[in-house]
Amino acid sequence: MLKYTLKRLGSTVLVLFLASILVFFLTVHSGDPLADLRESNDPDAPFEMEQRIYHMQLDQPWYTRYWGWLQGVLGCFRLSCDFGTNREGQDLNPILMQAAEDSLRLVFIATIASIVLGILIGILTAIRQYSVFDYSVSFIVFLFFSLPTFWAAVLAKDYLAIYFNDWMQEGAEFSWGQLLLISGVMAVVVPLIAGGSAMRRLVTGAVVGLFSAGALWYFDSAQFALYPRVGALGVILLSFGLAVGLTALIAGLKNRQVLYTALTVAALSIVSYYATWNLLQDPPGGWFFLGALFVLTIVICVVIARTMGGYAKGQATSVAVLTGVLSSALILLDHFMYHWPNMMSLKPRPISTIGSHTRRFTEDDVTWWQVNLDLLTQLWIPTVILMLISLATYTRYTRSSMLEVARQDYIRTARAKGASERTVVLKHAFRNALIPLATIVAFDFAGLIGGTVVLERIFNWNGMGQLFVTALQQVDPAPVMGFMIITGFVAVLFNFFADILYAVLDPRIRV
Template identity: 85%
Template sequence: MLKYILKRLGSTLVVLFLSSILVFFLVVHSGDPLEDLRESNDPDAPFQMEQRIHHMQLDQPWYVRYWGWLQGMLGCFRLSCDFGTNRDGQQLNPILMQAAQDSLRLVLIATIASIVLGILIGILAAIRQYSTFDYTVSFVVFFFFSLPTFWAAVLAKDYLAIHYNNWMQDGAEFTTGQIFFISLVLAIGVPLVAGGPPLRRLITGVAVGLFSAGALWYFDSTSFALSPRIGAIGLIVMALGLAVGFTALIAGLKNRQVLYTALTVALIGIVAYYATWDFLQDPPGGWFLLGALFVLTIAVCVVVARLMGGYAKGQATAVAVLTGALTSGLILLDHFMYHWPNMMSLKPRPISTIGSHSRRFTEDDVTWWQVNLDLLTQLWVPTVLMMLISLATYTRYTRASMLEVSRQDYIRTARAKGANERTVVLKHAFRNALIPLATIVAFDFAGLIGGTVIVERVFNWNGMGQLFITALQNVDPAPVMGFVVITGFVAVMFNLIADILYAVLDPRIRV
């Protein structure tokens, strides 16, 4: 395996090297970088032209300029990359770092969200093939997939940002008509999608309608949108619900050892919620500390599962890790909710439609939570947009892969041996269905990086896409090369990870 990984890394370097030569040659010969200064009436234009010629080395052949750029890239092997300067003489390293941080944050969140939702929906669609749920999901995901990105981005800005901000400024209140309409739509839609006998659909519709009306009335009466909280009671109920739910899904409630393991992890999470509350009000180290706590959470979950899991240690570990990870996510969400009113006091219209962050949240008197709430609200609209567009890929491939695997002999054998349907679907079918999905994830991640060019243009993000377009318009090769190297390296690395996952998912591939 190590030899294979080294070979792939070597081929990756060759691909990046050859593509960099081609891209550099095309950009250099795509136009005149001095065109704006030649047409300028500014008396200082000749001096500016000399400065640009010096910064861009326009008096040298293209291959000499490329060699100078390549020497800076070779410094990456010494962990001191030098991406050069743009046409104004500014160092590109800090500019590229900030742009890559904004773009990759957007792409990673959208990719993870679309993978999780797409796989879950695809599994359900495969289990209930040709049902109302299957047809509804197919229509919805293909509808979003067919939307032009630039047009969908404009609609998202209007409905998910501007209308939401207006609603927040109006007090975030639901009218009686809105509560009735939303409850009625859910009462009709959920039973149609869920399926089942007519009586069960009727009972489901009534229950969903009453629950929706009650929940909306509660949120409205407590001004939940302006002062949201999960709270201690909510966290206890959700943590215990996660423990029971994951146990039922993976091992079954009859497996008491797994159930007790999951409940123990949930109780540890509830205790940690109280123990770390004051400490996390101003977390030293920010995301680094939270990441370290998350790693500690996973380690504790694994230890508890190994000690209490008994003969079902594998299932206990899976249930404990999922319960602990989502419980820690709920704790983090509650902290963000706690600081939401403070962020609203600085930004009454919380979701902006321009930029990746607000300037007022870079001042020293703003707390860490307020800064990151601003970043998350800026991510909301473009992330949802990119997630919905790529959701169809994962949903349909998961559905098709699950249906193909479910017809295999070993699936019929598992059912004939008396394995319950949960074990057949999750343990036997789903793992083998993940093999083609590993390839799709790698290609889709690269596609989303390209899609950010349009999304960043619409939302005016200073990310990699905006940097790439501006550099192409200015015939400035250094920023374009930085875009190619960073995005190309990330895309190729995801393909490498996909190849490694093949061997993890299917041991026969290792041979």
């Protein structure tokens, strides 16, 4: 495995090196970087031309300029990266760091959301092949896939930002028409997913519709949109619900050792909710501190699972880690909800349509939670658009992979031996269906990076796409190379992870 990993890592470095040479050569020969100054009547134009020639080293051949750029980038191995300067002589390091942070944050969140939702929906449609649910999902996901990005962004600005902000300012109350519409949609959609006989669907729809109407009425009465909370009771109920549900899904409730392990993790999550409440009001170190707590959570879950799991340590570890991670996410969500009214006091219209962050939310008197709530609200619309575009790919590939695997002999053998449908779907079929999906994830991530160029233009983000387009128009190779090396590194890194995942899912690939 080590030899295979080093071999793939070497090919990754080679691809990046060759791509950098090609992109630099094409950029420097794509136009005249002095064209605007040659046509200018400004008396300072000759001086500005000399300055630009100096900053861009236009008096040197392209390969000398490339070698100087490469030496600066290779300094990253010594933790002293130097991406050069733009044509105005500004240091690119802070500019690239801010642009990369905005763009990659958007792409990562959209990718993870589309992968999770796409795989879940794909599995459900494969299990319910040729059902009304299958046909409905296929129609909807292909409709999203065919939407032009710029048109979808304009619609999202209206319905997910402007109208939402108006609704929040009007008191965030549902009208009876909206309440009945949402309840009716839930009463139709949930029975389609659940399936069963006509009577079962009718009963399920009635129960879901009444429950949805009651829940919306309660949230409306409690002004949940303005003062949201999961609360201690919600964390307790949902944590134990996750423990039981994940055990039933992965191991089965008859496996008591796994169930007791999951319940223990849920109980510890509730204890940590109270123990860390005051500490998380102003987390020291921000996301680094929360990341350390996240890693600590995984370690504790693994130790508990290996101690209490017995003969089912593998399943106990999966259930414990998922329970701990999702319970931690609930706790984090509750803290965000707790600080939502404070953020609304500074920003009564929370969803903005311009920029990646609100300028006044970078001041010292704004709390860490308010700053990150602002960043999340700014991410809301672009993330939804990117996610919906990618959702069709993951859904259809998961469905086709699951259906192809379901026809294999070992699946029929597993059913003939008496394995439960849960074991057949998750343990035997899903793992093998992941192999082609690993390739799609790697390529789709690179495609999403390209898609952000359009979205950043529409939402006026100063991200990697905006930086790339501006630099290309100005024939400025340093920002273009910065865009290429960062986005290219991430895209190639995803391909590298896909190669490693192949070897994990199918050991024959290592040979």
